[in-house]
Amino acid sequence: MEWWIWPLALFAVSFAIGVVAVLAGIGGGVLFVPIVSGFFPFHLDFVRAAGLLLALTGALSAGPALLRGGLASVRLALPLGLVGSVTSVVGALVGLALPTDAVQVALGATILAIAAVMWRAGKADNPVPRPADALGSALRMHGIYHDPALRQDVRWHAQRTPGGIVAFAGIGMLAGMFGLGAGWANVPVLNLLMGLPLKLSVGTSGFLLSVIDTSAVWIYLNRGAVLPMLVVPSIVGVMLGAKIGARLLGLAPAAIVRRIVLTLLLIAGARALLKGVGI
Amino acid sequence: MAPRGDESMAPREQQIYARWLQAGTRIGLGLLVTTFTIYALALLEPLVSHQRLAELWTLPVDRYIAATSGPTGWNWLRFLGKGDYLNFVGIALLSLVTVACYARLLAALLRDGLPLQAAVAALQIAVLLAAALY
Secondary structure, X not given: OOOOHHHHHHHHHHHHHHHHHHHHOOOOHHHHHHHHHHHOOOOHHHHHHHHHHHHHHHHHHHHHHHHHOOOOOHHHHHHHHHHHHHHHHHHHHHHHXXXXXXXXXXXXXXXXXXXXXXXXXXXXXXXXXXXXXXXXXXOOOEEEEEEOXXXXXEEEEOOOHHHHHHHHHHHHHHHHHHOOOOHHHHHHHHHHHOOOOHHHHHHHHHHHHHHHHHHHHHHHHHHOOOOHHHHHHHHHHHHHHHHHHHHHOOOOXXXXXXXXXXXXXXXXXXXXXXXXXXX | OOOOOHHHOOOHHHHHHHHHHHHHHHHHHHHHHHHHHHHHOXXXXXXXXXHHHHHHOOOOHHHHHHHHXXXXXXXXXXXXXXXXXXXXXXXXXXXXXXXXXXXXXXXXXXXXXXXXXXXXXXXXXXXXXHHHHO
């Protein structure tokens, strides 16, 4: 087979992932890594690095608008990003040290678990306010943003900050080990555990990805696991797909998109699991 | 309360961070697309030819590096004359944007009298630099 067919196919698949990811409100990395590692010939080491760079680039691109609009908060992200980036480095080092089959099995199990979490997880647009905790107050993890849909300013403050920090330690570990990005986990932790409004949670999740994934990317980059022939078509494909997805956002039925994503995750997770055990 | 423009809600240090992030990301992405065009069109000879790359991308990274005598760490800087490693300029820049933004953020936090947040930002810079230099 001609070499150029694979980058072209990668571009096409990444484009489709970009469309679906925006429609489903998830990061592309969680679909990209299991699908590409399961159905393309590239080694998992290179796919994980590409997945991280994909998530990183998307987060960097979206960051300025989110930060300016107050829909992402730097003060909120500071301690969570610090913990997540430390553990993402550990995760990347562990992931590169473990045998590929073991990582592949763990990836499959993680993807299936993510599908279950996405299936079961609820969300709260504006969670019931509880008192701010001492650590969150000391770190000034509070603020205000304007919600155009509600036509009002929304005040927020972090709750259960120590629990949130512990959760982000785990999220960083998974992000570094599997190259998944981590929007699927960031948002529930920020929204449901730390009691932050959904819009702020989504925006800050994107910003956190740019911090957490940067640390892990360096580990893969320094090991030589970054192949531009995989990385660039993937990034361009997902970014173009995301633009189309954003245009379709008002038209696509959310329930069907959600089912498509869950099905993709189940297939990709099962494929990763089977590949890991040599089937 | 009257609706406000986008700029009014975010703290000052966040506005500064957004400016730096936007500039760095635009430059990084521009470089990435430009250098990849050079590489894909073989305008500059790569260290690993496209055909050989397709034979080797199935290998784990350690075996790939051994098979190609490719660089690890920051040694890619010595291969900038090769089409494939020229791409690392944009990739590295995108991976350094957050460090630069945090450095600017640190200065803004110190100026605004937020020492605790500044300490966290300083630790974050240390972690990112440690990862970059590991």
